[in-house]
Amino acid sequence: MKLRIEKAIYGGAGLARADGKAIFVPFTLPGEVVEVHITEDRASYASAGLDNVLAASPARVSPPCPYFGECGGCHYQQAGYAEQVEMKVQILRETLERAHLTEIPAIAVVQGEPLGYRNRIRLHVDRASSMLCYKRRGSHANLPVDVCPIAAAALEGALKTVQSNSKQWLGTSFDEMEFFTNAEQSSILLTLWSSREAKAAQEDLRQLWPQLVNAIPEIVGAAVLSSERGKQTGTVLAQTGEQALVYKAAGHDYRVGLGSFFQVNRFLIDALVDLVVAERSGERAWDLYAGVGLFAHALASRFEQVVAVESAASSIRDLRRNLNGGPHRVVASSTLDFLRRAGRQTSPDFVVVDPPRAGLGNEVAKLLGKIRPEHITYVSCDPATLSRDLKSLLDSGYHLKNMHMVDLFPQTFHLESVAMLSLG
Numbered sequence: 001m002k003l004r005i006e007k008a009i010y011g012g013a014g015l016a017r018a019d020g021k022a023i024f025v026p027f028t029l030p031g032e033v034v035e036v037h038i039t040e041d042r043a044s045y046a047s048a049g050l051d052n053v054l055a056a057s058p059a060r061v062s063p064p065c066p067y068f069g070e071c072g073g074c075h076y077q078q079a080g081y082a083e084q085v086e087m088k089v090q091i092l093r094e095t096l097e098r099a100h101l102t103e104i105p106a107i108a109v110v111q112g113e114p115l116g117y118r119n120r121i122r123l124h125v126d127r128a129s130s131m132l133c134y135k136r137r138g139s140h141a142n143l144p145v146d147v148c149p150i151a152a153a154a155l156e157g158a159l160k161t162v163q164s165n166s167k168q169w170l171g172t173s174f175d176e177m178e179f180f181t182n183a184e185q186s187s188i189l190l191t192l193w194s195s196r197e198a199k200a201a202q203e204d205l206r207q208l209w210p211q212l213v214n215a216i217p218e219i220v221g222a223a224v225l226s227s228e229r230g231k232q233t234g235t236v237l238a239q240t241g242e243q244a245l246v247y248k249a250a251g252h253d254y255r256v257g258l259g260s261f262f263q264v265n266r267f268l269i270d271a272l273v274d275l276v277v278a279e280r281s282g283e284r285a286w287d288l289y290a291g292v293g294l295f296a297h298a299l300a301s302r303f304e305q306v307v308a309v310e311s312a313a314s315s316i317r318d319l320r321r322n323l324n325g326g327p328h329r330v331v332a333s334s335t336l337d338f339l340r341r342a343g344r345q346t347s348p349d350f351v352v353v354d355p356p357r358a359g360l361g362n363e364v365a366k367l368l369g370k371i372r373p374e375h376i377t378y379v380s381c382d383p384a385t386l387s388r389d390l391k392s393l394l395d396s397g398y399h400l401k402n403m404h405m406v407d408l409f410p411q412t413f414h415l416e417s418v419a420m421l422s423l424g
Contacts, residue, residue, distance in 0.1 A: 002054070005032045008087035010095065010383060012075030012413040013047075023048050027069065027078050029057035030087070059083035064115060065149045065411075072137040074150065074411040081114040081410065088415045089405050092383050096403075099387035101394065107403045110275060112267035114410035118151045119266040121159070122178040122191075130166040132159060132177060150411055152266060154185035158216050169211055173204040175227045180256075181218070182245045183266060189245055190222040191258050194237060201237035209240050220245075223258045244318065250274060252297050255321040259314035261291050265408040272406055273298050275418055276377050282349035286373070288335045289354045291315050293322035295379075296352075300328055303350070307331060309338045335360075339367040350375045359385025362392065369396025378419040386417060393421055 003016035005028045014028035016036075022045040025036050033055035036048035053060070063069070063077035076084045089107050096104050123132040126142045133142035146163055148156055158179050162169065170177075176193040190212065194201045201224040212219050221241030225234035244257035250273035256262045263269050277298045283305065287296035290308035292315050299306045305327045310316050311334045320330050331338055335355070351373045353360060359382060360368070368376065369392065376398065380386035394400060402420040409415065 001036050001038065001048070003034055003036055003048075005030055005034065008091060010091050010413060018046075021046060025050055026075065028053070029059055029079055029083065031055075032057050032060070057083070066147070067134070067143060067145055070136055071143055071145065072135045072139070073148075075413045077411050081111075084114070084410060085109055085111055085405075085407055088407060088413075091413075092403075092405050092415060092417055095383040096387050096390070099391050101387065101390060101400070103400065105400060105403050107405050110268065110271050110404055110406040111410075112265065112271070112407070115149050116152055116156075117265045117267050117410060118148075118155070119182075119262075120178065120180045120264050121148060121151045121155050122176060123159070124176055125166075125170055125174045127172055130170045130172070132163050132166060152181055152185055154181050154188060154218055155179045158188060158218070161215050162212075165211070165215070169208055173201075173208075174224075180245065180258075180262075181266075183248045183269075186218060187220045187242075187245050188216065188218040189242070189258055190219055192222065192224045193227040193234060194224050195227045196237075198237045205238040205240060213241075221258070225259070249294070250298055252322075254292055254294065254297060255318045256292055257314055257318050260318050261312070261315060263294060263408065268406060268408055269294070272379075272408070272416070272418070275404060275406070276352055276379060277302060280350045280375065280377075284346065284348040285350040285352070286348045287352045287354075288338070289356070290319055290330075291354070292318035295354065296328070297322045299350075299352070300326070305329065307348070309333055309335055311335075336364050336367075339364060339371065342367070342371060347371050348373045350377070352377050352379065354379040355385075357382045357385065360389040360392075365389045365392035366396070369393060369398070372397070372423065374423055376421045378421065380417045380419065381414065383415065383417060386419065390419060390421075398423060 005014035005016050007030050009015045013024035013026045016023045025048045027050050035052040038046050039049050040047040059080045061080045068077040126133050131144035133144050136143045174192045174194050178191040180189045205224050223239040224237045228234045244255050247254045247256045249269045281302040285299045285303040285306050287308045290296050290310040296306050296308035307329045309331045316332050398421040401422050404418040406416040
């Protein structure tokens with residue numbers, strides 16, 4: 001089948017049409033003419049595999065990674081970086097428009113280096129070969145990798161070292177391995193996941209640790225967590241060395257422990273913090289879904305009191321360290337439960353929300369609309385849930401003042417956005 005790609009859509013594919021039916025084709029760019037074969041045919045749409053590019057976009061480039069197309073991690077390496085950014089801006093704007101938002105401001109772009117940006121990588125350990133792997137595209141099958149061009153150099157070096165010794169070091173003891181480095185790439189924390197009992201896991205780590213620190217001097221600490229279906233972290237089975245890093249960002253020092261969430265793009269963390277807290281000051285600020293306090297720590301010098309709300313136990317430990325002293329307060333709670341109780345409190349001047357992919361949800365958005373802080377800044381990693389939540393906030397009287405697309409995830413379809421709302 002011969003098709004012309006109309007535009008990029010969220011999820012990584014290009015959109016074409018045949019006899020009125022939408023057809024999604026991965027690894028294509030707007031304007032290209034391609035040959036494809038149908039891989040899945042539904043009533044309202046079809047998915048296709050790319051066979052040949054008959055007329056290439058001027059923005060098409062050679063992928064920097066030898067695994068691109070096989071690996072499920074990246075989606076846009078066939079596009080020059082300027083084209084990637086343009087596609088994401090177009091996708092964000094169209095998603096906002098489909099939610100019937102009016103008076104959408106011009107979308108400003110915050111971007112950085114398109115490679116070597118990740119401060120964290122997580123890989124699977126193949127049971128048969130002991131090799132470190134990502135997952136193959138559209139599959140649960142393992143793909144052994146020796147390089148990852150989007151990872152920080154220190155992490156890529158650690159990956160290569162472990163990979164070359166994987167059979168001897170890892171055997172069948174572990175299920176997954178994660179590397180996390182600080183801003184200077186001077187320290188690396190290692191997290192491993194295991195299905196074995198605690199005593200066996202402790203012995204596995206005891207044997208592995210000397211070999212790791214001898215070969216990878218940046219590694220300062222490690223822990224083994226239980227592999228539990230549906231859970232990102234799991235129970236700590238064994239640990240050794242340091243259990244947290246000091247991450248310098250936006251002029252502040254952050255404690256980030258094993259298992260705690262922290263923004264992954266090491267080139268854009270400063271810019272993201274500056275964007276979120278810029279020009280905001282006053283008496284009270286709330287940081288909801290606070291994590292380790294990336295925004296709360298920066299707001300603490302601008303507001304008389306900052307209240308940071310977080311529910312994940314590992315992040316709360318770090319948050320208490322990062323937001324200590326003075327009248328600032330950490331609340332160990334879900335955002336929804338906190339807001340349900342917040343009606344008795346004085347309304348804050350400024351609220352930052354940085355929810356997971358599911359967004360705020362109807363009740364949180366409505367409660368914020370009733371509490372009515374003067375300014376809300378919404379940091380989102382999903383344009384669809386952002387659009388839904390913005391509609392609710394705008395209906396409650398807010399105005400969308402500024403919108404930014406922050407490209408925290410180059411080479412992938414994922415995008416971060418920052419929406420700034422005010423009552424005035």
